[in-house]
Amino acid sequence: xxxxxxxxxxxxxxxxxxxxxxxxxxxxxxxxxxxxxxxxxxxxxxxxxxxxxxxxxxxxxxxxxxxxxxxxxxxxxxxxxxxxxxxxxxxxxxxxxxxxxxxxxxxxxxxxxxxxxxxxxxxxxxxxxxxxxxxxxxxxxxxxxxxxxxxxxxxxxxxxxxxxxxxxxxxxxxxxxxxxxxxxxxxxxxxxxxxxxxxxxxxxxxxx
Numbered sequence: 001x002x003x004x005x006x007x008x009x010x011x012x013x014x015x016x017x018x019x020x021x022x023x024x025x026x027x028x029x030x031x032x033x034x035x036x037x038x039x040x041x042x043x044x045x046x047x048x049x050x051x052x053x054x055x056x057x058x059x060x061x062x063x064x065x066x067x068x069x070x071x072x073x074x075x076x077x078x079x080x081x082x083x084x085x086x087x088x089x090x091x092x093x094x095x096x097x098x099x100x101x102x103x104x105x106x107x108x109x110x111x112x113x114x115x116x117x118x119x120x121x122x123x124x125x126x127x128x129x130x131x132x133x134x135x136x137x138x139x140x141x142x143x144x145x146x147x148x149x150x151x152x153x154x155x156x157x158x159x160x161x162x163x164x165x166x167x168x169x170x171x172x173x174x175x176x177x178x179x180x181x182x183x184x185x186x187x188x189x190x191x192x193x194x195x196x197x198x199x200x201x202x203x204x205x206x207x208x
Contacts, residue, residue, distance in 0.1 A: 016054045016064075019044040023061035028115055032062070032123045059129035062119060066130055069104045070137045073162065074144035086148050090162060091198040094169070098190050101183055106173030107190050109183040117174050138163040161204060165197045 022044040026035045037058055041051045055061050073090060080089035097105040103113050120126045142159035150158060172193065176186050 012054075015046070015050075019046060019051055019054055020061055020064060024116065024119070027062065027119055032058075032119065032126060057129070059126055062116065062126055063129055063133065065103070065116070067133050070133050071140045072104065073137060073166065074140035077141065077144040077148055086145060086150070087162070087198065087202055090166075091194070094166065094194050094198070095191060098173075098187060098194060104170065105190070106170035106175075107177065107183050107186060109177045109181075114178060117178055121174070121178075134163060134167060161201060165201055169194055169197055 019040070023035075023040040026040060026043060037051060038048055040061065041048045044051065055064065060067065072093075076089050076093040077086045080086065094105060098107050101108045101110075103117075106117075108114075120130060138159050141162060142156045145155040145158055146152060169190070173186060173190050176190075177183055
């Protein structure tokens with residue numbers, strides 16, 4: 001039974017990836033607004049019903065990669081070692097993401113990732129949808145900070161500040177690599193900016 005469930009889940013993941021790949025290929029070729037969902041379904045060889053079962057909105061065909069990381073900050077806070085401060089854990093996680101060239105830090109110059117960056121930033125509907133994922137991630141982080149003992153309204157205020165800093169850092173990195181700066185060359189500046197930003201956060205939000 002477990003084997004069947006594993007096989008079923010792997011098949012779902014492959015189908016999801018194939019639909020998204022077909023969609024992004026069409027969007028990159030002709031633009032997000034010029035391609036309809038029915039055309040994506042045909043290219044992926046699935047029905048519209050199947051497509052919407054995996055991706056409730058057209059924007060999700062692109063942004064599911066961002067949505068998959070929606071609770072990353074909250075997860076870092078909850079999984080931190082005993083005795084480690086929440087902000088310290090978040091700082092280390094962001095710096096680790098930079099070193100690993102994680103797309104969520106904006107510091108990734110792989111051609112496929114850059115193409116999606118440009119597609120997202122150049123499409124108002126995708127920018128608006130991405131803002132929704134950011135808000136949901138902020139709410140999740142606020143909940144995790146509250147669980148960690150940060151009182152309200154401080155947890156919400158801290159989450160807003162941390163989310164804004166992470167977004168600002170990632171956007172600056174994304175803009176740089178999209179302009180042609182290699183990620184390896186950008187890394188020292190990106191790491192220094194992150195260190196400074198989290199140092200300022202530590203004094204601003206009032207917890208380690």
